Amino acid sequence: MQYEATSPEDYISQVPEERQATLKKLRQVINDNLPKGFEEGMQYKMIGYYVPLSTYPDGYHCTPNEPLPFMSFASQKNSVNLYHSGIYAKPELHDWFVNEYPKHCKRKLDMGKSCIRFKKLEEIPFELIAELVKKMTVDEWIQIYESRNKKQ
Template sequence: MASQKNSVNLYHMGLYANQELLNWFVETYPKHSNKKLDMGKSCIRFKYLDDIPFALIGELCSKISVKDWIALYEATLKK
């Protein structure tokens, strides 16, 4: 059965605010998908639901806690 085209966009502000996290994601993505990474500043775009590397997205979500995100956000505001 062919993949149904249902584009999905995932936004993760940690990728925008944390260069180390962004670098990790960009380097790790090809290990989880053979599709070209389609990404904006914080947006990761998938054309097909079957293209979503759920294990990688789960790992990404575990890389920064809510508490850490708030601290990063507040530190950025103070600059």
Template sequence: MQYEADTPDAYIMQLKPERQEVVIKLRKIILKNLPKGFEERISYGMIGYVVPHSIYPEGYHCNPELPLPFLNLASQKNFVALYHSGIYADKRLMDWFVGQYPEHCKRKLDMGKSCIRFKDLNDIPYELIAELCTKMTVKDWISLYEVKVKRK
């Protein structure tokens, strides 16, 4: 689901109260734990955390007018989702996250390439998400992106 919003706060205000509570908590965790340099904004109709053009002028290879995306937070039809590009691009980070997940959550991990889906809003591994947010700096992400993702 995409919401029409210009700011993260406007995005959150459109959600059902139970979704608002979860997204607000995840947003606070992300903002507290992401390394400096990432910038919060609406990106692809979701709350996004990007590398701004002031740090990475080339922008996103699919559309250089957009800043380099890193992390997105969204309320979808049947779940809340966290899209983490670093997990998609870094096998060691993916292996770490998949290995840690059962220690923090009762439910089986529901994950796509970069999408972590939370269908049970009462069983979200907030502490694990906080730690995940600390694992990659802007510099790390740019380097990984240029080697593993960017089309040359």
């Protein structure tokens, strides 16, 4: 489901009412634990967290005038999805998350490359997400991004 929102608050106000409290809590958990330097805003029609152009003027390689994306979340038809580029780009972080997940949630992990799907909103492991959010700084994300996207 896509929403034509202009701000994170606007996005949350457009999702079904029964999901709004969960999205507000998820947003708060992320903002409370987000390392210094990342910014929050709307990116790709989702609530996104990114490296601003003032910090990384090269921007995203596909769209250089777009801030370097890092993480986002969205309300989809059957789930709330958290997208974390660091999990995809850093195998150690992926392995840590996969190993920690069962300690926080009884439900089987539903995960793609960088997408974690939560179908039962009452089972979102907010403490684990808080830990995940803290694990990568802006500088580390830029370094990983550049090492994987060097122009040849």
